[in-house]
Structures are given as C-alpha cells and as structure tokens.
Amino acid sequence: MPELPEVETIKRELEKAVLGKKITGVTVHNPKVIREPSPDKFKKRLSGVTIRNILRKAKLLILELSNGKSLAIHLKMTGQLVYPGSGQAARVSFHLSDGKNLDFNDQRLFAELRLIDDWHKLKFIKALGPEPFDITDEQFKEMLSAKKTKIKPLLMDQTFVSGIGNLYVAEALFRAKIHPERAANSLSDKEKSLLFEEIKDTLKEAIEYKGSSVDQYVQLTGQPGGYVKFHKVYDREGKSCLVCKTPIKRMALGGRGTYFCPKCQK
DNA sequence: AATGGGACCTGCGCGC
DNA sequence: TGCGCGCAGGTCCCAT
Numbered sequence: 001m002p003e004l005p006e007v008e009t010i011k012r013e014l015e016k017a018v019l020g021k022k023i024t025g026v027t028v029h030n031p032k033v034i035r036e037p038s039p040d041k042f043k044k045r046l047s048g049v050t051i052r053n054i055l056r057k058a059k060l061l062i063l064e065l066s067n068g069k070s071l072a073i074h075l076k077m078t079g080q081l082v083y084p085g086s087g088q089a090a091r092v093s094f095h096l097s098d099g100k101n102l103d104f105n106d107q108r109l110f111a112e113l114r115l116i117d118d119w120h121k122l123k124f125i126k127a128l129g130p131e132p133f134d135i136t137d138e139q140f141k142e143m144l145s146a147k148k149t150k151i152k153p154l155l156m157d158q159t160f161v162s163g164i165g166n167l168y169v170a171e172a173l174f175r176a177k178i179h180p181e182r183a184a185n186s187l188s189d190k191e192k193s194l195l196f197e198e199i200k201d202t203l204k205e206a207i208e209y210k211g212s213s214v215d216q217y218v219q220l221t222g223q224p225g226g227y228v229k230f231h232k233v234y235d236r237e238g239k240s241c242l243v244c245k246t247p248i249k250r251m252a253l254g255g256r257g258t259y260f261c262p263k264c265q266k
Numbered sequence: 267a268a269t270g271g272g273a274c275c276t277g278c279g280c281g282c
Numbered sequence: 283t284g285c286g287c288g289c290a291g292g293t294c295c296c297a298t
Contacts, residue, residue: 001291032275059292076292078276108275110292124293149268158293166291215290255271256291 004163005206013220058162079111152180
C-alpha cells in the first residue's frame with residue numbers, strides 16, 4: 001500500500017524519467033479510474049501537453065502541465081505507475097514524446113486520476129494535515145495533547161497528520177514502544193518526542209530503500225522496493241519479536257489489521 | 267464532535 | 283478437488 005515513502009520514491013523517479021516530456025496521447029483501458037472529467041475530455045485535454053512539474057502532497061502525486069491544468073494521481077492500495085510500460089496491465093496508458101508509455105495500473109480499481117484546473121482547490125488537499133517533516137517537536141506534542149483518541153487511528157487520520165498509513169504507523173509505534181490503543185493525550189512528553197523521531201526516521205529509511213513492496217507496490221521501473229526486510233511488526237503475526245522474542249500479535253483497530261508486540265509496546 | 271462501520275474493488279489463501 | 287468466504291486497506295460517507 002503506497003504511503004508517503006512509496007509515493008515519494010515514485011515522484012523522484014518520475015522527475016528523472018518523464019519531466020519535460022510531452023504526452024502525445026492517452027489510451028483508456030478502464031474509464032472507471034478517471035474520476036474527472038469524462039474520459040473523452042481527459043484524453044483530449046492531455047494530448048499535446050508537456051509535464052512541467054511533479055509534486056507530492058502526502059500520498060497524492062500531482063503532475064503540473066503546460067496547459068495550466070494538473071493531473072492528480074492517488075494510488076490508494078494497488079495503484080502502480082510504470083515506465084517504460086508494456087501496456088499489458090494498464091488501466092490507462094500515457095503515450096510520451098520519447099515513444100515510450102507511462103502506464104497506470106490498478107488491480108482493484110480503487111485508485112483515482114483527476115485532471116483539474118487547480119489542485120489547491122481539491123477537497124482532499126484542503127483537508128490534509130501537515131506532514132511529519134513540516135512540523136516541530138513542540139507542535140507535534142501539542143497536537144497529541146489535544147486528542148484523547150487512540151494513537152494508532154489518530155496517526156493514520158490524514159487530516160491530523162498526513163502521509164502515514166497502516167504499515168508505517170505500526171513500525172513507528174513499535175520503535176517508540178507505544179501500544180496502538182494508548183490515548184494520544186496519555187503519552188508522556190518523552191514518549192511523544194520519541195514517537196515523533198521514530199515516525200520521521202521510519203519514513204526516511206523507507207524512502208532510502210525505495211519503499212515497501214507488500215501487496216502491489218513497485219517502483220516506477222517495476223522493481224520492488226527494498227524496505228520489507230526491515231519491518232519489525234507489520235504482517236509478522238505469530239513470529240517472534242526481534243527485540244524480546246514474544247510472538248507479535250495482530251488485532252483489529254478501526255477495522256484495520258494492527259500488528260504489535262504485546263511485551264515491548266506499553 | 268468523535269467514532270465506528272460499510273462501501274468501493276479484485277485476487278489470493280484458507281478451511282471445509 | 284473445488285468452491286466460497288474472509289481479508290487486504292486509503293478514503294469517503296453515513297449513522298450513532
């Protein structure tokens with residue numbers, strides 16, 4: 001599931017691979033993933049435009065185009081961008097001026113493509129909380145103090161803090177030795193600071209290793225990311241904790257699988 | 267207001 | 283063996 005590190009990886013690779021290139025045409029294999037405008041207008045308006053700038057806002061990719069519009073891409077769980085693409089599994093293929101394709105794949109059709117006039121006006125963008133890298137330790141502590149919600153679902157709430165999903169929240173909480181069900185405002189100052197550092201370190205390390213290929217995520221080249229071998233709790237139910245050997249537990253929290261060490265995380 | 271659950275989807279793995 | 287069910291999760295939406 002692409003979270004901040006995976007989307008950042010793709011963003012950096014897109015900058016190297018397609019920035020400055022022209023989209024000569026678009027083939028839509030499954031119109032469902034195009035949320036706006038209609039597939040016809042989508043194709044027409046994208047043909048002949050140049051990719052001028054590539055941005056990432058939390059888990060959202062934004063391609064700013066020479067016609068003033070932007071292409072916003074949310075990969076959700078199984079979305080992929082592959083270049084050069086074969087077109088085989090593509091839901092949408094973007095044909096580029098270099099003769100190659102940028103393929104958008106998405107097994108489960110959850111992902112969203114939007115061609116819009118101004119990405120700042122997207123409801124999703126306006127609702128986003130700050131990314132962990134954009135706030136200070138003091139701010140983070142204040143934010144947590146104001147919430148009595150369980151810490152795990154709170155950190156996954158994109159309007160509270162953005163970019164963290166189910167995988168990295170599990171890893172960061174483990175590293176900070178904090179139980180996923182703790183009330184946010186029950187954390188000590190020391191715990192809050194440690195958690196803040198571990199969130200940022202986990203995300204940075206994951207970016208360094210080009211993301212975690214669980215489920216469908218691949219880099220732009222189609223290669224898997226290398227961070228899975230560093231996971232300490234995610235998808236490790238029943239396996240022994242790498243610190244204390246206690247079996248890792250899985251519970252449902254907010255309807256989502258939650259992995260933790262019942263001994264290390266208090 | 268905060269929280270929980272369902273919907274959206276498809277493929278895979280498990281149990282009977 | 284083969285089938286059907288549950289599960290995977292980012293986000294939105296609705297109900298409580």
